[in-house]
Amino acid sequence: MRRFRDPFYPSTPSHLRRSCVGPNPWSSQKRSILEQYPKGVIIQKKNKPTKAKFPTFELPDIVLDLDAEDSPYVRPFRGRDAVQQRNKWKHDPAVEEVLSRVGKLRKDIARDGKMMSHQATRHHTLQTISDYDVFAIALFGGSNVSSSLADLKSRDGRGHGYLPSFNSLRTNGIPERILAGDANKVIPFMLHRMQLSRTTEDTGDLEVLNITIQHLRNLGQLRKLCFGRASASSRKIYTSHDSIDNIVQTLRAMHPQPPEDILKFINNFNIRQLSEKAGLNASMSLYGLETASRLKLLLPIMQYLQICLSQGFKLHDDRSIEILETVGHGILGALEEGQGTAWGTRPELFALLTGHSLANSELRPALFGLDMFRRQEDPRLHLIYVRLLAELGALRLLWYSRREDLEEACITAFIRCVQVLSCAKGDASVDYTSVTGDLEGDAYLDLCTIDSLDAYRTSVMSTEAPSASNIDERISLDEVRDAYKSTDIHQAMTHFEQLISRVAV
Numbered sequence: 001m002r003r004f005r006d007p008f009y010p011s012t013p014s015h016l017r018r019s020c021v022g023p024n025p026w027s028s029q030k031r032s033i034l035e036q037y038p039k040g041v042i043i044q045k046k047n048k049p050t051k052a053k054f055p056t057f058e059l060p061d062i063v064l065d066l067d068a069e070d071s072p073y074v075r076p077f078r079g080r081d082a083v084q085q086r087n088k089w090k091h092d093p094a095v096e097e098v099l100s101r102v103g104k105l106r107k108d109i110a111r112d113g114k115m116m117s118h119q120a121t122r123h124h125t126l127q128t129i130s131d132y133d134v135f136a137i138a139l140f141g142g143s144n145v146s147s148s149l150a151d152l153k154s155r156d157g158r159g160h161g162y163l164p165s166f167n168s169l170r171t172n173g174i175p176e177r178i179l180a181g182d183a184n185k186v187i188p189f190m191l192h193r194m195q196l197s198r199t200t201e202d203t204g205d206l207e208v209l210n211i212t213i214q215h216l217r218n219l220g221q222l223r224k225l226c227f228g229r230a231s232a233s234s235r236k237i238y239t240s241h242d243s244i245d246n247i248v249q250t251l252r253a254m255h256p257q258p259p260e261d262i263l264k265f266i267n268n269f270n271i272r273q274l275s276e277k278a279g280l281n282a283s284m285s286l287y288g289l290e291t292a293s294r295l296k297l298l299l300p301i302m303q304y305l306q307i308c309l310s311q312g313f314k315l316h317d318d319r320s321i322e323i324l325e326t327v328g329h330g331i332l333g334a335l336e337e338g339q340g341t342a343w344g345t346r347p348e349l350f351a352l353l354t355g356h357s358l359a360n361s362e363l364r365p366a367l368f369g370l371d372m373f374r375r376q377e378d379p380r381l382h383l384i385y386v387r388l389l390a391e392l393g394a395l396r397l398l399w400y401s402r403r404e405d406l407e408e409a410c411i412t413a414f415i416r417c418v419q420v421l422s423c424a425k426g427d428a429s430v431d432y433t434s435v436t437g438d439l440e441g442d443a444y445l446d447l448c449t450i451d452s453l454d455a456y457r458t459s460v461m462s463t464e465a466p467s468a469s470n471i472d473e474r475i476s477l478d479e480v481r482d483a484y485k486s487t488d489i490h491q492a493m494t495h496f497e498q499l500i501s502r503v504a505v
Contacts, residue, residue, distance in 0.1 A: 209237065213246045219257045222250065223265060227272070238273045244281040251287065263291045263300065282311045290323060293330025298339040298349075301330055305352050309365035321378055324367070328384035335391050343458045347451045350392055353385070356443050358451060370439055373400045383409050390417040392450050395432050396442040399492050402484065414480050414496075421449075421500050423457065430456060433497045435489050442489070475499050 216222050226237060226247070237243045247269075251262065266288040270280055285307045292300035305327065313320075331349070340346055351357035355366030368385045386401050390413035398417055402410055421432055430452045436442055483495035 210243055210246050213243065213250055216250055216254075218254065219251075219261055219265060222247065226265075226269060235276065238269075238276045239278045241281055245283050248281075248283040248287050259291050259295050263288065263295060263297075266291065267300075280307060280311070282308070282313070285311060286313065286323065290326055293327045296330050296333040296337065296339075298331065298334035298345070301327065301334065302345075302349060302352060305367060309352065309367065312365075321381060324381055325384060327367070328381075328388060332384075332387055332391060341457070343454060346392055346454045347447060350394065350447055350450050353388055353392075354397070354443055354447075356440075356447050358447060370397075370443055373397075373439065379403075379406060382406060386410055386413045387416070390414070391420065393417060393420040393432075393453050394443075394446040394450065395421060395496060396435060396446045396489065396493070399484070399486075399489050400439055400442070407484075411477065411480055411484055414484055415475075415477075418475070418480075418496065418500055421453070423453070432500065433493055435493050437489060475502060 212225070213222075216225070237247070251257075251265075266284060269284060270288070273280055285304055289301065289304035289308055292304055334340065340349065347358060351364060351366075353367050355363040355369050357364060368381070372382070372385060382401070382403060383406060386398065386406070386409065389397050389401065395414075395417050398410070398414055421430070430449060431445070432449050434445055436445065479495070479499060483492050483499065486492035486495065
């Protein structure tokens, strides 16, 4: 396209001005030329200029006048023009960066779409819908979202806190925009979450809740179900023992989770139960006892052990024996690591093991009890009981716990008990020589000895017993065996008194 311009117009190129010079540039002659040739005039190149001083110039093939959008003589920009412009201006280096960013954005959109579709097909994934998610629905929703929101208007007033973000969206006029149909994308994942949340809120059926619990796959999903948004369904969990039993079974069947996180979940769950004025569940308390024992945390072990004993935990099958083994090894590991130095911890632990306490003369529910010495229980449990008594310093009960089939293990426990009692270094308050000859009375004397030893350790700020090498240098196994095989407890305590005084020097 060619076009003549006003020679005196500032935007007119200089070579065009020269070609239009005349006494009257806007004459009727020029106007007639423009009307006759609206697309421009092709000037044939001549060998000689018309005038010597005013040479003519050949105009370019296309002249773009971007300032004259309203001019009827300017055609629109076409693809051929773009090719010529690219040839003129060569390559733009910013194009590759923009194209790469656009490509990455398309890949991210495709990946997010697959993820949303995958999540939408999972029927038992629990996710809370935040305000940000609902706002995303408002911005990118489509016809399905519009119908959902139209149906949601009547549901929003049914209960407080049903959809917290909907009121804020309504205040900003977002639902009106969606219902007007100006949104152009549907997020099926968020629609599925909204529908699942709506179903859960409306039904509140424990059967549906139990089915949901069975399909949980990790501790995070279980935490969201129990400690998420307060609802009627979540409150029913803490009062339904069947649901709590299902939660414990789900925890046991899960892939290995960090035991610290499991214990934290159990603690929070029990606290929430107490806040709801519901009784603690036996399965949850027992699982908390097992978890604390695996972590070797003495105080949580004692707390959950007291709860389990008050709930009637008893030995009745092999599973209970395994649990007792786990608890016993956890207590032993905690004591060996130096835990239980606070005043009153060891006497309380003795009361949990045997049922005897200083605060009450009546027998309490105990993990082992004193009847275990009269019964021929499983050797594994008997050995754990003996090791716990030796770690506490119950020398008299150790003599009552003698068994011929566990002679070597009991002798090792006697040596450990001598090591523990020698920490007092002959303190008069720590009495380990008085005996009554009666199991109940000697158990009470052992409790008094443990209490005095606990007070002595607290006063001198010492929690370590003499090393085993020092004991081996001062006493022999034959001497311990002779004291162990004594037929009378008075004679046995006399031998042990000599051994302890020798080690404590």
